[in-house]
Amino acid sequence: MKRNLLSSLGAAALCLISVSGYSQTGTLSISTDSKTTISKHIYGQFAEHLGHGIYGGFWVDKTLPVKKQDRIRLDVVEALKKIKIPNLRWPGGCFADEYHWRDGIGPTALRPRMVNTNWGGTTEDNSFGTHEFLELCSLLKCEPYVAGNVGSGTVEEMSKWIEYLNSNSTSTVVKERIKNGHPAPYNVTIWGVGNESWGCGGNMTPEYYADLFKRYAAFAKDYPGAKLKKIASGPNSDDYNWTEVCMKNIPNWLMSGLSLHYYTIPTGNWGKKGSATEFSEKEYFNTMVNCLKMEELVTKHSAIMDKYDPGKKVALVVDEWGVWTDVEPGTNPGFLFQQNSLRDALIAGTTLNIFNNHSDRVRMAALAQTVNVLQSLILTDKEKIVLTPTYHIFDMYKVHQDAKYLPIKLDAPNYEVDGKKIQAVNASASQDSTGKVHISLVNLDMHNAITITTELKDVKWSTVKGQVLTSANITDINTFANPNKLHLVSFTGAKKDGDKLVVTLPAKSVVTLELQPL
Structure with missing residues (x-):
């Protein structure tokens, strides 16, 4: 397999490259109105x-x-x-x-x-x-x-x-x-x-x-x-x-x-x-x-x-x-x-x-x-x-x-191949016993970063941090010779914008965010 020239920088470098390019947009709304627990x-x-x-x-x-x-x-x-x-x-x-x-x-x-x-x-x-x-x-x-x-x-x-x-x-x-x-x-x-x-x-x-x-x-x-x-x-x-x-x-x-x-x-x-x-x-x-x-x-x-x-x-x-x-x-x-x-x-x-x-x-x-x-x-x-x-x-x-399930409404762009379409982003959210909100998002689009603006109803939060998993190629794997080619790294593509959360998802990535309550 061809050696990845970004391997010394890992997925973090790839993430920075991905989010600096063209980005599509979508919206996410998260509610706390739920009595359901994610078992x-x-x-x-x-x-x-x-x-x-x-x-x-x-x-x-x-x-x-x-x-x-x-x-x-x-x-x-x-x-x-x-x-x-x-x-x-x-x-x-x-x-x-x-x-x-x-x-x-x-x-x-x-x-x-x-x-x-x-x-x-x-x-x-x-x-x-x-x-x-x-x-x-x-x-x-x-x-x-x-x-x-x-x-x-x-x-x-x-x-x-x-x-x-x-x-x-x-x-x-x-x-x-x-x-x-x-x-x-x-x-x-x-x-x-x-x-x-x-x-x-x-x-x-x-x-x-x-x-x-x-x-x-x-x-x-x-x-x-x-x-x-x-x-x-x-x-x-x-x-x-x-x-x-x-x-x-x-x-x-x-x-x-x-x-x-x-x-x-x-x-x-x-x-x-x-x-x-x-x-x-x-x-x-x-x-x-x-x-x-x-x-x-x-x-x-x-x-x-x-x-x-x-x-x-x-x-x-x-x-x-x-x-x-x-x-x-x-x-x-x-x-x-x-x-x-x-x-x-x-x-x-x-x-x-x-x-x-x-x-x-x-x-x-x-x-x-x-x-x-x-x-x-x-x-x-x-x-x-x-x-x-x-x-x-x-x-x-x-x-x-075992966190509280938070209902979501997601409007995201499509990912299209050969005239067929699927929604490019899917997500879920929960709130743990300490009040922290966690949001997991998947960008299925192989090429485009996607920026999601999120409204969090009734959630008061101060800071956001996250992790991301992505790589240069959709076919990339971990092997016994190179066991850490794909691994979790800190994610810096999310920020607070007033009361809203704005996150730019790299192409072909999975991101989980943690919002710290006030």
């Missing part, structure tokens, strides 16, 4: 037994010369703790519906091996099981989100797993947990009842799944200190009938959430998705069109949910999202390893803005996936580690976790 669980992550996500990502060989606790890789843990990931979903994904939890407990040497039929036909040795996952969550200081096996498992199997983890009785299964080294209950409260039951989880109809959910959920018992949040396997993308049937047939009191899965496919073609690192402006534009479809999906699924649940007791849980490209050349196609460019950062910022703006219904989500798979936060290669551009977006956006 921290929107910023969740996903770790599946897939490729090098678990093995080689979180769980490494004992001989690898990195800091470890048992075989848990601690530099990965520390990086994720920095961005305050609130939950981690496991063991899948498609793998969840062929996973039998008893295979992953007890002495490691005695655990049975299995074939991972979904992802590459590799041998799964079950050395990373329930106790290892929950130790990882403890180190990360995040909540575990366990996906139960409905596709090939039984009601009893899932019920006993819950008892094993959460009961403080003297039952045989609890004694087994104690024997395996954990006397106290784990109190795991977030449970997925199957995964993609319309597809790899069983190829079910929504009517059949809704009945099956009620059966499994009836035997998924609460224990003292562990009232369950049961997440139903919801629709694939725009399957609105699935949502309709589940919301109609499953009582609101029985489920806490309905999942939604949607991936941004650059080409829109699952057979040939497109490269993660080599794409034209037209391909970039089409990718962003597909990314923005999340707004339509969330809006339409939420409207169906509102019919049956006007009190919004059931969350829309977008627990698989992200960009899915062709794998990197020379890698196992079943491992779904892809690089992560500035384009992916813009997708992450845009999607999180959509979730923030729908936080009355979207109260949980999970990026697919955390390490070495799909739109990863982190890439590893033996002892080496890279934080991707997407990681830096989650670092920038962590200020919105």
Whole structure:
């Protein structure tokens, strides 16, 4: 890859160059009239037994010369703790519906091996099981989100797993947990009842799944200190009938959430998705069109949910999202390893803005996936580690976790390619417990800086500071040889103009601003 002549100055220099050129304009209005909280669980992550996500990502060989606790890789843990990931979903994904939890407990040497039929036909040795996952969550200081096996498992199997983890009785299964080294209950409260039951989880109809959910959920018992949040396997993308049937047939009191899965496919073609690192402006534009479809999906699924649940007791849980490209050349196609460019950062910022703006219904989500798979936060290669551009977006956006949602009205210019148009800027805003207002803005335009003048109703503020992520090229990536090509830098393109905020967004950038209250 051509060496970036601005690398010694970083993105800050690029930012100054971008904002000094031609700039289009738009307006933003932000209100404090809201009683909605942006749940921290929107910023969740996903770790599946897939490729090098678990093995080689979180769980490494004992001989690898990195800091470890048992075989848990601690530099990965520390990086994720920095961005305050609130939950981690496991063991899948498609793998969840062929996973039998008893295979992953007890002495490691005695655990049975299995074939991972979904992802590459590799041998799964079950050395990373329930106790290892929950130790990882403890180190990360995040909540575990366990996906139960409905596709090939039984009601009893899932019920006993819950008892094993959460009961403080003297039952045989609890004694087994104690024997395996954990006397106290784990109190795991977030449970997925199957995964993609319309597809790899069983190829079910929504009517059949809704009945099956009620059966499994009836035997998924609460224990003292562990009232369950049961997440139903919801629709694939725009399957609105699935949502309709589940919301109609499953009582609101029985489920806490309905999942939604949607991936941004650059080409829109699952057979040939497109490269993660080599794409034209037209391909970039089409990718962003597909990314923005999340707004339509969330809006339409939420409207169906509102019919049956006007009190919004059931969350829309977008627990698989992200960009899915062709794998990197020379890698196992079943491992779904892809690089992560500035384009992916813009997708992450845009999607999180959509979730923030729908936080009355979207109260949980999970990026697919955390390490070495799909739109990863982190890439590893033996002892080496890279934080991707997407990681830096989650670092920038962590200020919105559990903050008060602030409604916005945005009028921005269009970004046009080959006669097609999308709005160039998207945004979201929140106010934290100290009164600080945070505004995140994404400029999708590859060429033009855009100046946004913001009116903040009922917000009294004194100073503004911010961070920006951008780069010279939309295809720029972080590599093991150059791990810091894209990183966050201080942003100086915002100023106070009377009672208004004026910010000039560089082309192809993500900016988060912090307004200090008076």
